[in-house]
Amino acid sequence: QTGIANVTDPSHWQWFAGSTTGAGGASAPQWSSSVTAAVPVLTWNNHITYPQMSYDPGLHRYLLTFTYSYSSQPPAVWKGGAQLVIAESPTPWGPFSFVATSNEFGPSNGYDAGFPSQWMSRDGRTLWLKWAANFAGCAKGLDCSGVYGFNFAQVRLTVKAPAAAKRASAAGAAKSHRTHKLLVVLSGLSLPLLLLFAVDRRRRLRPR
Template structure:
């Protein structure tokens, strides 16, 4: 996440107590191949509307992790050629064989989602090769300009490679002049613009017909809080093989209340939309169906009208960036939600942020969703959390969390160990 505007961003120094019981020995900076398992303390906030999962007790972290590149916004999609393809931005790719400390000079292939250091706003593309999360090759595929005007920045979101076509979504961010939302950087969600597409796995691109001024769903934060601002495709496995009906589903976070914080990492509601994926449909707003609640029998209602859109989940002050992965071994959907939480400032500095992540599970995309694990102060500022389907074990019980962390201090020694401003992978197991 780009946080380089000094007039908008303050550098934070995290001093709050941390919940994780981690090994005493400091492991290797970029990789840990030895297991030092730990569990995260259960600090679920009071009033959580999601019942505890009756099937799974908790997550066990193995202590194994890997970090690749010096950029964030990684949303891998498993393509039919067995590679993962992902957007990325706000950093650089210098070495792909070893993780190195972040350099503010941005050497190598650099990319930022706003005009910065003489570069125009753009988003990056990369191919991820390999089957072992501890031994991957990151292949840079270049950067694509993405003008954000009239907003401040334009960022990657929903990314899907299906039947040889890469659909790459972007959205815009701006600022709320009356609320800094706890110092989370961009304070107001702009619209989801649409999808640029590639039929050669990211070598060349066809730009979306939509623009920030005329986005696909017509949302405008000056008129109402955005609901489908930063959508992400549900990960149905290789080439969407586990989609139950051929639809591509997307989850997004947003808000209805005009007074709340609604931005890249904060929102009060989760939304669900779907579309049959093709070059003709992904940029056609009339091809989408919007989740509109459930009927009296509990069956989901789908509408062609955006105005009928209703929240899938609601928890005021606790929701944010959302991704979903289908786990075929468990026959479960797993939802990851990350939220920037504003807390009181410390006496000696502007420490007023914590990032919480929670993982929910359900038998169906439309619920009922149950709490698997609440991870407070995870990262301690982990965001864009997702579970790449390629790295799920056959029985479904071992997975890898993918996220980036600590944009405020890109070389901070993270919590859990190995949480860095990178494509960061951490092994977890279901108990």
């Protein structure tokens, strides 16, 4: 907590230096004033681009988003498609549970994905995902102007019901959702989420 006046002064920064297990098995973060003691909050085997983290006050969770070019060799070179990864945690330093992924994200190398905190509903379950994409790939139906475009899509988060609640409502008919794409749910250990990526309101803006 450096305060607004000192946020750009590195001498006031504290670096995450790992976690320790305290009494009762609780995990506690360790902080250091030395950058050499810093450790990653998340380790990923591929090239991560533009990771962003937003706090969802309605769900009391931090949402981490990033993309990577899974088809590139080496991964740091942007060629082929990109994949979006979304993870969540009760704290900014983790541990993170993977919520969902979206293959062929973009279109044509989508990156810089994130959830602006100003674009979240009060309950934290309806929010907007923004990202940039290179339309030079000229995918079918897209403007082949060769410029980068700004995109955003409405996202709906549903908290996974406990097992008992599922059994109680098993006889009820589930309401159908009409969405363009369903993100694959990987896991959600702390707060399981089903993430529906509704792109029915996606907009694309091009610079003049």
